[in-house]
Amino acid sequence: MAFDKLGRFFGISNDDLSNDEYPTQDKEDRDDIPLNSINRDNVVSIKSGLNSSKSKIVLYEPRVYSDAKDVAQNLLNNKAVVINFSRMEDSSARRIVDFITGTVYALNGEIQRIGDKIFLATPPKFVTDGKISDLVDKKDNLS
Numbered sequence: 001m002a003f004d005k006l007g008r009f010f011g012i013s014n015d016d017l018s019n020d021e022y023p024t025q026d027k028e029d030r031d032d033i034p035l036n037s038i039n040r041d042n043v044v045s046i047k048s049g050l051n052s053s054k055s056k057i058v059l060y061e062p063r064v065y066s067d068a069k070d071v072a073q074n075l076l077n078n079k080a081v082v083i084n085f086s087r088m089e090d091s092s093a094r095r096i097v098d099f100i101t102g103t104v105y106a107l108n109g110e111i112q113r114i115g116d117k118i119f120l121a122t123p124p125k126f127v128t129d130g131k132i133s134d135l136v137d138k139k140d141n142l143s
Contacts, residue, residue, distance in 0.1 A: 055126070056080070061087055068096040071121070072103040078123045085117040093117065 057080040060071055074081050083100070085093035097111075100121050104111045111121045114132045122128060 057082060060084070062093075062096055063087055065092050065095055068099040071096070071100055075100070075103055075107060075109065075121055075123055078125065080120065080122040080126050082114070083119045083121065085119070 055078070058074045059082050060067070060074070061084045062068065062071065071081050071083060081100075083096070085096070088096075097119065100119070101111055104121050107123055109121065109123045109126070110128065111119055112128065112131070114120045120128065
């Protein structure tokens with residue numbers, strides 16, 4: 001009785017398997033039939049919802065202004081980019097940030113400062129939560 005209810009819950013019941021399908025087998029032999037041989041239309045693979053292409057985050061340390069093109073190309077390829085400007089002059093870093101900001105705006109993405117001379121640029125399908133700059137400001141006030 002309990003097995004019948006459990007079978008109905010999972011879409012397998014004795015009602016679905018008539019004696020016409022197994023004319024020479026009794027009930028004990030039917031229990032040995034593998035579950036994957038029974039046609040069930042309501043079964044969905046776990047991997048079916050996953051994208052075959054994985055999201056990527058690219059870490060980048062530009063050294064000259066012409067490196068901005070590589071950063072923009074990664075954004076156009078739907079990759080998030082973390083850009084570290086610690087090895088650049090401030091004037092060149094500002095120019096790259098302006099260029100990347102224009103690229104992000106055109107893609108409807110986001111750019112945000114996540115540290116001292118470190119920025120995160122994301123294409124539209126990426127979602128970020130929280131702000132690291134708030135934590136840095138609190139840390140500065142504590143010292």
